[in-house]
Amino acid sequence: MSLRERKKLAAWRAIRTAALQLFEERGFEAVSVEEIAAAANVSRSTFFNYFASKEAVVFDQDPEQRDHWRAIMAARPADEPLWDSLAAILVGFNELLGDRIPLQRRLKDRSPALAQSSWDVVGEQFLTDVREWTASRTPEGDTMIATLQLNMSFAAQTTAYQTWGADESFDDYLRRLKHCLHQAGTGAMSPPASTSPS
Template identity: 35%
Template sequence: MTSGLRERKKLATRLALHEAALRLVAERGLEHVSIEDITARADVSPRTFFNYFASKDDAVVGLDPAAAARQAEALIARPAGEPAVTAMRALARDQATEMAEDRQLWPLRVQVIEAHPALVGRLVAAFGESDRVLAAAIAERTGTHVDDVLPMLLAAVAAAAMRTSLHRWFASDFTASLPDLVDEAWDAVGAGLPG
């Protein structure tokens, strides 16, 4: 088996577990779904589950652990003369466009998380790790140190802009354009917050 095929199979299994967890929680509620339920729906063993997720909550949230690294690589690959804020805004729009194309899982993920505040803690932890990875990429791109104000602040602002856009997308019953909502958030960032 080639490594490409092996990786695709791993991604397919991870997605099947995430989708099973998400759909079961949407149907029954978080407290009425077990890991055994998820693995039965995904047609894998409970042991296999733990190769992909540490907990039921992680499976429901289903964030890709490699996403932050891919986003950091995409940031570094942006044109060298492009300001860091412009580069981050472009990445956010690209991410929103990709998310909006998934008309089933992303809206369902947002709905389930909004309905189960216990999942927000897991999401915040994942965003915190993503912020650190992005701050390091911003520091590399701008020639600053990761603990300087710009890398940390820009990573946190990017995350806040995306979360705000996702909340607004949910409030529109997913009828608004997520990329346009992201642009609106970045327009507000660019204009500065009113005193």
């Protein structure tokens, strides 16, 4: 790893930690990009060299994390049913994010702007990667069914996130995620009536 690369990574992390710190202290909207840059000892321009937008600094993942989830994807056996793979990938991804998710949650709760950022939890990069991965594992004519399963797995993820009560732990969240994935897998209308656990 060359000096350049090390410095790049360091700058990326300096910006992100500075930003998150400020966001936690004063809320997303109340912090300007200028302030973030200043806190990270970088120019405003440099901030935009690393992050496409102010929101990206909340949702983008550490470059090293990216390698991890790519490994997770690559590890799925080629003959595994798509849905099972997607479920495993999403769970793995969430475990990977770990304690960063609560932070995102805290910020979102306080910020209208962040609240309706298209990307919840899963950042832009992961979305792109998992789309690509799905496409690579989908035979010619099945692209619709594959897209549907992909979107359904995200629906499960979103649901777990949305119904994550303020008093619940991260493990509770993970459990619910798995439950939602299972439920989505077996079908939305499978239970004729009340089948809500825990």
